[in-house]
Amino acid sequence: MSTALVTDLTIFILALLVGIEVIGKVPATLHTPLMSATNSIHGIVLAGALLIGVSAHNVVGYILAFIAAVFAAANVVGGYVVTGRMLKMFRRKVPVQAPAQAAAAELNGKGRDAS
């Protein structure tokens, strides 16, 4: 077993333990944003997709690199935007014009229903 592999495995196992420790403390109320946040974090696979592109020199390579780039970019951008959108909604106090805003938000939501 090479030193590099041992290093990689060590990092993997330690990161796993850190993950368990940190995520165990996230309250249930934030579990959906948490999942969406971890979703955007695995968008780091974009770095992998880009590095594929480094060695791509034929049609098959280019096609695979393109698909991987589309997938990973959608993952990372979409993940962060939607997480931000969700977290913005968590408020400690009711905003002053709550009912009006709620109605507006609902109308908005309906308008977007078709998408």
Next chain:
Amino acid sequence: MTSFTGSIQLVYVVAAACFVIGLHLMNSPATARRGNQVSITGMVIAGIATLILMIHDGTVTATGWIVLIAGAAVGSAIGLYTARSVQMTAMPQLVSAFNAVGGGAAALVAIFGYIDAESKAGGVLGTTTVFTVLDVLIGSVTFSGSIIAAGKLQGFISGSPITFPGARLLNVVLGVVAIGTAAYMFTTASLPALLIVVLAALAFGVMMVLPIGGADMPVVISLLNAFTGTAVAMAGFVIANWALIVAGALVGASGGILTKLMADAMNRSLANIILGGFGTGDSAVAVEGLVDAQVRAIAADDAAIQLAYAAKVIIVPGYGLAAAQAQHGVAELASLLESRGIEVSYAIHPVAGRMPGHMNVLLAEANVPYPQLREMEEINPEFGRADVALVIGANDVTNPAARRAGNDISGMPILDVDQAKSIIVIKRSMGTGYAGMENELYFDPKTSMYFADAKKAMSDLASAVKTLVG
């Protein structure tokens, strides 16, 4: 490792640290937004480091750059559009879709690596590792499984368990083919073998999710999330990139924890959920002694009187609430009650909704302040002090039968709704819940049934309360 690639790895470690700090800040709704920003910073750092690495490498062809830039632009546009336009009720589908593309991209990293090495002199054998194979297997299963899960949630595919004779045998065959061929890849470099592994894994993913029912989706999404993380970590091993390894491990840990929480909240083992067939109605048995029992039906006015003169009201929302798009109506009724000095809180069961924490997001969107959203363990002791428990679109998670042995939901943690002084259940009909069994709560003498669509019920209740108290 040259000093250059070494420094780049260190930059990736900084990015990974940002991910950890970002997740840590999610331990409270007050700091969570900052957490997301820290995480974004980490991602930007990783992106810049990757670009530097690519430029330094200098072997990227002009076509390569165009392909990558175009791909990233198209992907970003798709991601941005969906993230902005998606409705909160559709979050589980979106998360599934992101699991699919994440897992798919991770699989492609290994697939490309294999094809690339195969085309070169010296061949693929020396570079095919257990990580390459695991990445292809897990990534492909995640990709197809998540697409099926998203399709079920969106309603493109029936949400009820889909099974057919021989389905389990087919699963076993697919599993054996995928793993067997993968093992063969170690001994013989073969592109057809790679193709067989990919196809068998894709088919396995489909077969794994098809038999799983709608209400088990919180578990499935969490599990697929853990798979995606693992696939990304494997991709990290394949290309020796620490950022991918750490990020994948974090996501794997998160998905694993959530999977366990969800399975525990249903008191079912993971194997039981994956093997499926639950909720098909086959095992439904009427609870004895309920056959002759009567339920008490009430109208909006009666319910309004109970609510308006209560001191403490606990609202118990279930997926039916979201299905009826009644979350804004509930929030309005609650703020009306609060304006009368009534203490209102929401009791949220861990599996309410179609993904972990789904109900909380739906209520937050309807402007319910998060301190009012209470977890099961925290709120259960308070039911005894509640004058009214208002159950909207929740069923099995309120059934006291779960405390007894010998039925489908025995041992499942439930909300102690039956401890409240009075109970109002809003429901369209007497239909049974997902477990296909009668809810004893409805036959409790303290319980009144208000048969109506949740959304309409909320506006009727609100206007009845207003008329009542002027």
